[in-house]
Amino acid sequence: MKSQARVVVIGGGVVGVSVLYHLTKRGWTDVMLVERSELTSGSTWHAAGGMHTINGDPNMSHLQAYTVKLYEELERESGQSCGVHRVGCLYLAGTEARAEYFKTELAKAHYLGIGLHEVSMDEVKKINPLVDTSKFTKAMFDPADGHVDPSSVTHAYAKAAKNKGATISLRNPVLELKQKPNGHWLIVTKEGTIEAEYVVNAGGLWAREVGRLAGIDLPILPMEHEYIVTNAIPEVETLDHEIPMTIDFEGESYMRQEQKGLLIGTYEHDCRHWALKGTPQDFGHELLQEDVDRIWSALEFAMTRYPCLEKGGIKRTINGPMVFAPDGNPLVGPVPGLTNYFTACGVMAGFSQGGGVGMVVANWIIDGEPGMDVFAMDVARFGPHNNRAFTIEKTTENYRRRFTMTFPNEELPAARPLKTSPIYPLMKDEGALFGASFGWEYPLWFAPKGTKEEPTYRRSNAFAHVAAEVKAVREHVGIWETSSYGKIEVSGPDAAKFLDRMVSNKLPALGRTVLCPMLSPNGRIFGDLTVTRTAEDTFLMIGSGAAEIYYTRWLGTHAKGERVSIRNVTTDYSGLSLTGPKARDVLQQLTETDLGHTAFPFLHARQIQVGLADALVIRASFTGELGYEIYVAPHNLIHVFERLRSAGAAHGLKLFGVRALHSMRMEKGYGSWGRDFTADYNAAEADWGRFVKFDKGDFIGRAAAEKQFKEPLTRKIWLLEVASQEIDIMGAEPIFAGGKAVARVTSGYFGHSVGKQLALAYLPVAGDQFEVEVLGKRVAASRLKEAPFDPSSSRLRS
Ligand SMILES: Cc1cc2nc3c(=O)[nH]c(=O)nc-3n(C[C@H](O)[C@H](O)[C@H](O)COP(=O)(O)OP(=O)(O)OC[C@H]3O[C@@H](n4cnc5c(N)ncnc54)[C@H](O)[C@@H]3O)c2cc1C
Numbered sequence: 147m148k149s150q151a152r153v154v155v156i157g158g159g160v161v162g163v164s165v166l167y168h169l170t171k172r173g174w175t176d177v178m179l180v181e182r183s184e185l186t187s188g189s190t191w192h193a194a195g196g197m198h199t200i201n202g203d204p205n206m207s208h209l210q211a212y213t214v215k216l217y218e219e220l221e222r223e224s225g226q227s228c229g230v231h232r233v234g235c236l237y238l239a240g241t242e243a244r245a246e247y248f249k250t251e252l253a254k255a256h257y258l259g260i261g262l263h264e265v266s267m268d269e270v271k272k273i274n275p276l277v278d279t280s281k282f283t284k285a286m287f288d289p290a291d292g293h294v295d296p297s298s299v300t301h302a303y304a305k306a307a308k309n310k311g312a313t314i315s316l317r318n319p320v321l322e323l324k325q326k327p328n329g330h331w332l333i334v335t336k337e338g339t340i341e342a343e344y345v346v347n348a349g350g351l352w353a354r355e356v357g358r359l360a361g362i363d364l365p366i367l368p369m370e371h372e373y374i375v376t377n378a379i380p381e382v383e384t385l386d387h388e389i390p391m392t393i394d395f396e397g398e399s400y401m402r403q404e405q406k407g408l409l410i411g412t413y414e415h416d417c418r419h420w421a422l423k424g425t426p427q428d429f430g431h432e433l434l435q436e437d438v439d440r441i442w443s444a445l446e447f448a449m450t451r452y453p454c455l456e457k458g459g460i461k462r463t464i465n466g467p468m469v470f471a472p473d474g475n476p477l478v479g480p481v482p483g484l485t486n487y488f489t490a491c492g493v494m495a496g497f498s499q500g501g502g503v504g505m506v507v508a509n510w511i512i513d514g515e516p517g518m519d520v521f522a523m524d525v526a527r528f529g530p531h532n533n534r535a536f537t538i539e540k541t542t543e544n545y546r547r548r549f550t551m552t553f554p555n556e557e558l559p560a561a562r563p564l565k566t567s568p569i570y571p572l573m574k575d576e577g578a579l580f581g582a583s584f585g586w587e588y589p590l591w592f593a594p595k596g597t598k599e600e601p602t603y604r605r606s607n608a609f610a611h612v613a614a615e616v617k618a619v620r621e622h623v624g625i626w627e628t629s630s631y632g633k634i635e636v637s638g639p640d641a642a643k644f645l646d647r648m649v650s651n652k653l654p655a656l657g658r659t660v661l662c663p664m665l666s667p668n669g670r671i672f673g674d675l676t677v678t679r680t681a682e683d684t685f686l687m688i689g690s691g692a693a694e695i696y697y698t699r700w701l702g703t704h705a706k707g708e709r710v711s712i713r714n715v716t717t718d719y720s721g722l723s724l725t726g727p728k729a730r731d732v733l734q735q736l737t738e739t740d741l742g743h744t745a746f747p748f749l750h751a752r753q754i755q756v757g758l759a760d761a762l763v764i765r766a767s768f769t770g771e772l773g774y775e776i777y778v779a780p781h782n783l784i785h786v787f788e789r790l791r792s793a794g795a796a797h798g799l800k801l802f803g804v805r806a807l808h809s810m811r812m813e814k815g816y817g818s819w820g821r822d823f824t825a826d827y828n829a830a831e832a833d834w835g836r837f838v839k840f841d842k843g844d845f846i847g848r849a850a851a852e853k854q855f856k857e858p859l860t861r862k863i864w865l866l867e868v869a870s871q872e873i874d875i876m877g878a879e880p881i882f883a884g885g886k887a888v889a890r891v892t893s894g895y896f897g898h899s900v901g902k903q904l905a906l907a908y909l910p911v912a913g914d915q916f917e918v919e920v921l922g923k924r925v926a927a928s929r930l931k932e933a934p935f936d937p938s939s940s941r942l943r944s
Contacts (some may be wrong), residue, residue: 147315147337151178153511154333154342156320156356159190160296160496162348163303164504166312167220172508175311178342179304180335182319183430186300188350190496191431192466194373194409195299196391196400197497198235198291199260200251202552203522204878204890205826206475209502211260214290216501217299224305229295233402234390236265236274237286238451244395245284246603247551249922252286256880256887256919262288274389276381276408276452293391293402294497303504319427323359329485344486344511351425351467353477353491362481364525365532366492367541368425368467370418370434372441373411375404376458382406397447398549407458412444413548419538420467436463470494472532472540472561474548476503476523479510482699489525515666519824526696531585536561553601554876555608563587567629567720568783576801579608584692586630589803591615603921605874608805609896615806616898619769622798623726625790626807628775629783632694635715636701637684640708645677645685648704650829650838650845654679659749659764662687663837664700665847669828669854672847673697674819678751678764686762688775690819691716704846719762720783724790725773727941728797733763733774735793736786748943757789758782768807770814770936772944805895812904813897813935815865821877821893822863822906830854831908832863861889861908867934868894868903868927870920875905882917882924883910891918900934 153169155162158181169177181187197214201207217228239245248264255262265287267279273287304314315337322334323345331345347364349356357364382389383406391402399412420434438445438460449456469492471477476499477492490507493499509517521527543560552558557580563570565585574580578589579599591608592615593599599608618624636645646653649662656679664673675689675697689697694716701712724733734741739754746752751764759782767773778786791799808818817823817832829838829851838851868875875894880887894905905918909929917924936942 147318148178148313148340149338150341151313152176152342153178153344153346154331154340155179155346155348156333157181157188157348157350157352158185158300158304158314158316159188159348159350160300160303160500161350161490161493161503162346163300163307164500165346165348165490165507167303167307168504168508169511170307170310170312172512174508174512177312178340179312179314180318180320180333180340181314181316184316185304186297187430188352189466189468190296190300190350192433192464193296193497194402194411195229195293195296195497196402197294198391199288199498200237200262203475204254204258205519206499206522207254207258207260208518209506210498211258212505213498213501217294220299220302220306224302224309226302226305227298228302229298231292231294231388232290233292233388234273234287234289235291236270236390236392238277238282238392238394239284240282240396243603244551246921248284248286250603250878253880253919253922254878257890260288261290262286274392275385276389276454277392278451278453281451287390291391296497299497320356320359325485331486344488346488346490346507348490350491351429351469353469353489355424355427357489360484360487362484363533364477364489364491365528365537366469366471366477367422367537368420368469369541369545370420370465371411371468372436372463372465373409374438374445374460374463375409376407376455377461378406379408379454379458381454382408393549394448394451395549395551397444397451399444399448401448401452407461408452408455410445410448410455412441413545414441414444415546416440417542417545419541422538434465434467436465438463468494470541470544472528472537472544474544477525478503478506478520478523479516479525480699480703482526482695483702513667515668515670515825519826521696521820521824524696526699527692529584529695531564536564553603555599555606556601557581557590567627568780569627569787572784572787573627573801578801578803581804583630584694586691588627588630589801591803591805592801605872612805612809613898615800615802616809618798618800619726619771619802619806619810620899621727622800623724623728623732623794624800624802624806625787626723626725626802628721628723630691631721632689632691632697633716633719634687634694634697634701635684635713636687636710637681638710639683640710641683641685644705644708644710646843647845648701649677650847650851652839652842653677653685656682657751659751659766661837663829663834665829665845665851666825667847667850669847669850670825671823671827671829671832672700672825674823676764676766680751680753680762686715692820717780719777720780721775721777722787722790723767723773723775725767725769725771727772728794729772729774732790732794732797732799736789743944756786759786761786767942768816769810770816770939771941808893808895809898812893812895812906813900813933815906815933817863817906818893827863827908828854830859831861859911861910863906864909865930865933866905866907866909866916866918866927867930868905868918868920868925870903870918870925873920875903875918875920879905880919881907881909881927882919883913888916897934902934904934
């Protein structure tokens with residue numbers, strides 16, 4: 147066995163071999179995979195092998211489309227069949243709401259370049275004659291989907307990687323992981339020790355155990371999953387073609403042909419975790435105890451949709467464990483707090499996602515970045531609060547809802563409320579309806595007593611109430627809570643030198659705040675934060691709450707050898723944004739500090755007294771109005787909140803939620819990180835010229851950004867007005883020019899004070915007239931020359 151390799155991948159399931167293959171594809175051939183048993187010894191061997199492209203997250207769909215397309219190439223490279231049955235996937239809907247969901251998926255297919263299209267019930271009868279079409283109203287079909295042979299795919303990846311120089315060590319469990327002072331890993335296996343620069347945990351069912359070898363607890367758990375295979379069925383025997391994989395969303399089942407019978411599986415509500423405390427090391431090519439009773443009601447329902455199923459009888463039942471993360475997406479990337487330890491696990495649909503996961507991990511190791519926006523599967527989207535108890539509750543919810551539709555305005559209830567600020571009960575009393583991000587509860591909007599929001603793809607009953615919140619802020623003053631924002635303190639003798647290298651803007655002087663993007667080495671958008679200098683050698687970075695671990699990981703990775711301390715101080719500060727034309731009048735009543743524009747200008751920060759509390763106040767606002775972000779110790783939050791509310795009562799102060807915030811930021815054309823600003827775009831495309839300073843020293847991504855700003859742009863972020871007054875933009879709608887999909891909406895919201903439907907998108911630089919597909923209808927959209935609300939920003943700077 148080799149004793150050295152550049153990368154060691156632990157685990158020879160479909161995901162591990164895909165990582166190995168993609169490393170070799172990028173030219174890294176000194177790579178090795180270590181497998182405790184034979185290839186496919188985890189979840190992989192008993193998978194149904196189904197593959198499909200659609201996913202709620204467009205970037206996940208993109209990676210699934212990549213995976214699904216890869217198999218023929220893999221067959222050519224490896225000389226090994228993947229057992230590809232490209233029979234397509236038929237998706238069936240029998241309710242109006244589900245039909246609307248289909249419209250949004252069909253819309254996304256336009257820019258994802260996938261062949262998903264609507265089919266009539268007559269076509270359904272031809273594609274899959276086993277379906278009772280009277281039960282359905284709408285159907286979609288993707289001819290690229292189908293199923294593969296799990297074992298053949300795994301061996302094809304492995305062969306193709308070996309052909310390029312990779313080595314695979316079988317029947318060789320990894321027993322220990324140690325890290326040398328130079329960061330290299332010592333992988334202690336049954337056959338000896340291997341030294342590697344990088345280690346990849348692709349341990350699948352045992353990923354938790356492989357994580358523990360490096361002292362980490364990964365938020366994933368195995369769930370039992372069952373499917374049955376029937377005996378031969380006369381209607382199947384007489385088919386003249388293989389039927390496609392067929393998904394009945396209301397029935398929460400997937401079905402495909404298996405020889406002369408059918409294979410049918412379901413995500414039952416009465417679900418079970420497996421091996422909660424840890425996967426036994428001696429679990430091999432075994433199945434779990436079958437329990438058909440648990441899925442019987444789903445099978446009975448399926449018989450009403452595919453009547454011939456009744457004739458089959460059950461030939462065999464497969465019950466196997468498959469690993470889930472709390473949100474059902476994979477767990478990929480460098481693990482925060484460790485050096486050169488990557489995960490490629492939590493992959494619950496290995497035959498739809500394994501190729502994409504392998505490609506992303508290989509890029510990340512080789513380039514230091516994944517090459518596209520993969521936050522939806524980044525291991526850093528989870529934090530310490532995502533412990534085992536949390537993971538149990540969320541994986542239960544997620545498993546049950548695998549085929550259940552989540553409406554765009556719907557918030558899921560499991561594991562909540564988890565993180566609440568001191569004013570949570572007060573906001574609840576005021577009618578706040580909450581969403582959750584990174585465990586934090588934050589208000590969506592404030593509803594009159596007894597009012598709930600109906601889940602819908604259309605305009606909801608929140609509309610008029612959000613409009614009233616916007617009006618109050620635009621005309622008077624409002625409060626939005628910012629406690630959940632991610633806050634990171636960077637301090638120490640080398641803090642300025644270090645941070646100057648991390649961000650593309652010039653650092654602020656003492657008492658000033660600056661918008662500071664962070665770029666990736668290839669000039670892609672990495673982060674978008676405000677940086678406030680609170681002391682000569684101390685900076686407070688404030689950004690999206692969902693990204694606090696993502697940012698601290700990035701800063702920590704680059705701070706090697708510098709005298710700098712990086713502290714996640716999110717819970718040290720609670721925050722309120724007081725904003726609107728009367729904001730100064732309200733705050734001035736609570737402080738002796740002169741808040742006049744000259745004394746306390748825009749983007750300045752002061753440590754002042756607010757009421758009886760010490761507060762860091764930053765003059766900034768995401769609404770486009772005069773505003774102050776007020777940060778205090780959590781124990782002072784109620785005090786400051788109550789004082790502001792009493793001082794604001796005479797000025798028409800109103801609490802507002804994130805929906806009103808989105809409406810107002812769209813009216814100003816402000817993009818937001820994670821939606822409009824992601825690694826899919828670069829700083830030139832994001833129109834960030836004023837935040838990327840080439841007249842300062844070197845910073846990460848500088849060389850790439852210089853090139854991007856010099857080259858002619860093909861697309862750039864722009865605000866669109868969309869002629870849809872009754873159905874609101876949700877984000878991810880395709881945009882057409884001359885009948886061709888040219889972009890997608892990155893975020894959209896109704897601008898309540900300007901009465902316009904607004905959308906942000908990276909549009910081609912030429913042309914002003916576009917169409918946006920909104921719930922199946924194409925409506926006219928035009929490029930706006932400037933923000934529709936206060937384009938000169940006089941209110942913000944007043
Ligand atoms: C019943 C069932 C049906 C399914 N149907 C589908 C489907 O239709 N389509 C689909 O896409 N997915 C399906 N899946 C899910 C699919 O099986 C998984 O997504 C996929 O197999 C995950 O692969 P993996 O490589 O991450 O993990 P695994 O297959 O679990 O592989 C992990 C590997 O790591 C090895 N390993 C662990 N610890 C060590 C160690 N210490 N040292 C060395 N090696 C180690 C193991 O031996 C194992 O081979 C199904 C799952 C089940 C249970």
